[in-house]
Amino acid sequence: MTEDPERSAPYREPRQARSAATLARVLRAAEDIASSSGLEDMTMTGVAERAGVAVGTIYRRFQDKEQLITALSERMLERREEYVAERLRAAEPTLTGVMDAYTHALLQSFSDSSNLFPELLRTRGAESLERGARTITEIHRLLLEAAAPYAKEIRRSDPQTALDTVARGILGACFHNSVRPDPITGDTATRTYADELSDMAIAYLMTPGRRHTSHP
Numbered sequence: 001m002t003e004d005p006e007r008s009a010p011y012r013e014p015r016q017a018r019s020a021a022t023l024a025r026v027l028r029a030a031e032d033i034a035s036s037s038g039l040e041d042m043t044m045t046g047v048a049e050r051a052g053v054a055v056g057t058i059y060r061r062f063q064d065k066e067q068l069i070t071a072l073s074e075r076m077l078e079r080r081e082e083y084v085a086e087r088l089r090a091a092e093p094t095l096t097g098v099m100d101a102y103t104h105a106l107l108q109s110f111s112d113s114s115n116l117f118p119e120l121l122r123t124r125g126a127e128s129l130e131r132g133a134r135t136i137t138e139i140h141r142l143l144l145e146a147a148a149p150y151a152k153e154i155r156r157s158d159p160q161t162a163l164d165t166v167a168r169g170i171l172g173a174c175f176h177n178s179v180r181p182d183p184i185t186g187d188t189a190t191r192t193y194a195d196e197l198s199d200m201a202i203a204y205l206m207t208p209g210r211r212h213t214s215h216p
Helices: 017-037 044-051 055-061 065-089 095-111 116-153 159-179 187-205
Strands: none
Touching: 017 044, 017 055, 017 065, 044 055, 044 065, 065 095, 065 116, 095 116, 095 159, 095 187, 116 159, 159 187
């Protein structure tokens, strides 16, 4: 998970397990409402009712709806980082296994609340884009770390650059699927698409780079 010690917390972090469980319920309720109705229609009262807590409980944690949205963005991005890290740790110990785990984890994480994620980026503007960029950097790092033991299998002239290209390509494909009007959905279709992305990545990594010649 990315960390920035100079950055202040967007809300009061709970110190007790019971408070942490309540916060998790509140953020889950906020995500459910925002995903189904949009951020504009999400209210503090509605979130409290969905979470089964008093509205005052939410205001003791968050100053206003804007701070709640900030916390929701933070939690969703943290969840993506944690999920990708978990799947890579459990990957089959081969280059193909790492790429399979990476593509399936990314596609699944972007499919989760796919309508909400692009809306958060639009409404939060530069602040959200900056936080999103840190998550992308962390996910990129996780792939490089997981693939490092198998770098000798890569046949491109520069394995590190090749992995960077693969990471960018897969991330772009997964994000594009989350914002397109007809995203790939359903377990079978999602698994098939993730397999195809992984096959494409492996084919690229295992193919020697083209010889560049000067053109007239």
